[in-house]
Amino acid sequence: MTLVAGVDSSTQSCKVMIRDAETGVLVRSGRAAHPEGTEVHPSEWWNALQEAIAQAGGIEDVAAISVAAQQHGMVCLDSAGEVVRPALLWNDLRSAGSAADLVTELGPWAWAEAVGSVPVASFTVTKLRWFAQHEPALAAHTESVCLPHDWLTWRLSGSADPASIATDRSDASGTGYWSPSLGCYRTDVLQAAFGRVPRLPTVLGPAELAGSTPAGVLIGPGAGDNAGAALGIGANPGDVVVSIGTSGTIFTVSATPAADGTGAVAGFADATGHYLPLVCTLNASRILDAAARMLGVDLDEVSRLALRAPAGSDGLVLVPYLDGERTPNRPDSTGALHGLTHANTTPAHLARAAVEGMLCALADGLDALVSQAVTAQRVILIGGGAQSEAVRQLAPAIFGCPVIVPEPAEYVADGAARQAAWVLSGHQDPPQWAGPPAKAYESDDVDRQTRERYREAREHFVSRAPEN
Ligand SMILES: Nc1ncnc2c1ncn2[C@@H]1O[C@H](COP(=O)(O)OP(=O)(O)O)[C@@H](O)[C@H]1O
Numbered sequence: 001m002t003l004v005a006g007v008d009s010s011t012q013s014c015k016v017m018i019r020d021a022e023t024g025v026l027v028r029s030g031r032a033a034h035p036e037g038t039e040v041h042p043s044e045w046w047n048a049l050q051e052a053i054a055q056a057g058g059i060e061d062v063a064a065i066s067v068a069a070q071q072h073g074m075v076c077l078d079s080a081g082e083v084v085r086p087a088l089l090w091n092d093l094r095s096a097g098s099a100a101d102l103v104t105e106l107g108p109w110a111w112a113e114a115v116g117s118v119p120v121a122s123f124t125v126t127k128l129r130w131f132a133q134h135e136p137a138l139a140a141h142t143e144s145v146c147l148p149h150d151w152l153t154w155r156l157s158g159s160a161d162p163a164s165i166a167t168d169r170s171d172a173s174g175t176g177y178w179s180p181s182l183g184c185y186r187t188d189v190l191q192a193a194f195g196r197v198p199r200l201p202t203v204l205g206p207a208e209l210a211g212s213t214p215a216g217v218l219i220g221p222g223a224g225d226n227a228g229a230a231l232g233i234g235a236n237p238g239d240v241v242v243s244i245g246t247s248g249t250i251f252t253v254s255a256t257p258a259a260d261g262t263g264a265v266a267g268f269a270d271a272t273g274h275y276l277p278l279v280c281t282l283n284a285s286r287i288l289d290a291a292a293r294m295l296g297v298d299l300d301e302v303s304r305l306a307l308r309a310p311a312g313s314d315g316l317v318l319v320p321y322l323d324g325e326r327t328p329n330r331p332d333s334t335g336a337l338h339g340l341t342h343a344n345t346t347p348a349h350l351a352r353a354a355v356e357g358m359l360c361a362l363a364d365g366l367d368a369l370v371s372q373a374v375t376a377q378r379v380i381l382i383g384g385g386a387q388s389e390a391v392r393q394l395a396p397a398i399f400g401c402p403v404i405v406p407e408p409a410e411y412v413a414d415g416a417a418r419q420a421a422w423v424l425s426g427h428q429d430p431p432q433w434a435g436p437p438a439k440a441y442e443s444d445d446v447d448r449q450t451r452e453r454y455r456e457a458r459e460h461f462v463s464r465a466p467e468n
């Protein structure tokens with residue numbers, strides 16, 4: 001049996017899946033936690049990767065490996081390839097002002113035209129503007145800029161030469177200085193944002209070899225985590241995927257690049273040579289975590305409680321902007337509970353409002369995607385939060401379409417493993433692996449009332465306190 005490994009270095013943890021290259025059958029796996037926070041030294045990801053690989057029984061007997069990871073994180077290296085400062089992650093919003101400045105300077109539609117997306121604080125380009133303005137001495141020491149998956153791929157190769165760092169189309173498309181439609185860097189945009197153009201990773205094609213480990217394991221180009229999930233789940237044009245991880249993402253595989261000047265839909269590239277129009281919210285599974293914390297129960301009990309309260313939580317609405325928000329672009333917003341009455345102040349109502357609020361924010365994202373000529377006949381629900389039975393049961397009425405929930409698995413790491421098998425095969429297309437068993441959820445009614453109350457409530461929020 002020939003084995004391949006796929007890695008998902010996501011916000012909260014690192015997962016390694018080792019699969020049979022030919023059939024895709026899972027052979028073994030490992031996982032390790034990442035530290036909390038929105039600023040993380042890349043060595044933490046490396047340590048977690050080593051731990052997860054060890055837990056998966058090592059990769060000595062593996063023929064190829066690929067790394068998918070959280071998108072956008074700013075990894076800066078000096079001339080010797082040493083990390084200059086801890087990486088700023090996709091959910092670090094300190095560059096919100098820089099993002100606003102950059103959008104004003106070029107104009108939102110010109111951004112969408114140039115790089116497929118209008119940058120918000122998550123995008124690497126805005127972090128580089130912030131870095132140049134707030135930490136000029138460190139910025140001056142930066143010779144190379146790359147992303148989390150690029151850096152891990154490079155470390156796996158054992159190379160010490162930053163000139164050999166590579167990335168792929170999907171992750172390059174989240175920087176804000178690479179054009180998915182033209183397939184090249186927009187160094188003019190980067191020059192304007194950072195004041196100069198540092199060394200950037202070579203952008204590899206979907207099944208191009210990035211190198212090999214010192215032990216001879218082939219390394220694939222890797223991917224951004226959402227593109228990895230699309231490959232792992234086998235999403236085809238027409239499938240809409242909603243992923244409930246730290247971020248909530250709503251995306252589809254498309255044959256044509258997107259360019260939404262309103263900024264709601266990011267026009268990313270996918271990991272197969274196509275495109276991945278995507279909406280991203282900052283507040284998804286951690287809303288369930290917050291509800292569990294507030295109620296003093298575990299996640300399964302949040303689900304049980306939520307299913308005990310009526311649709312609409314008797315008027316209680318939870319606006320989930322606990323981390324600020326990215327779509328809509330409200331980095332300074334906070335979460336809120338609206339519509340409190342004596343009738344709805346029960347644990348069940350609070351749990352239900354949390355699930356409904358998170359789903360309504362995702363439904364807003366789905367609407368934005370649909371406004372870009374995407375049809376959502378059904379939604380495929382994945383990510384850690386899709387394990388919640390309440391989320392699965394309430395999603396069809398809130399989204400207004402049937403929901404398919406594939407059996408819980410690490411689809412990002414699986415996509416990376418499938419890419420590794422693809423690189424190994426040398427074939428034109430990725431290997432055909434059997435899809436996972438899935439459960440279908442439907443609703444007779446669309447819950448318009450809950451969406452309407454949510455729409456009203458989300459316009460009322462208190463900004464973050466200055467020290468936050
Ligand atoms: N049984 C469960 N019910 C609901 N949510 C769950 C359950 N198990 C895990 N989760 C959620 O999964 C989340 C992590 O999902 P994951 O997709 O791994 O995130 P990320 O990719 O951002 O690191 C946690 O925040 C947690 O809320």
Ligand SMILES: O=C(CO)[C@@H](O)[C@H](O)COP(=O)(O)O
Pocket residue numbers: 010011012069070071072090122174224225226245246247248249280
């Ligand atoms: O910023 C985005 C997409 O644009 C996020 O989806 C990150 O890629 C983080 O993903 P998770 O760790 O939440 O899966």
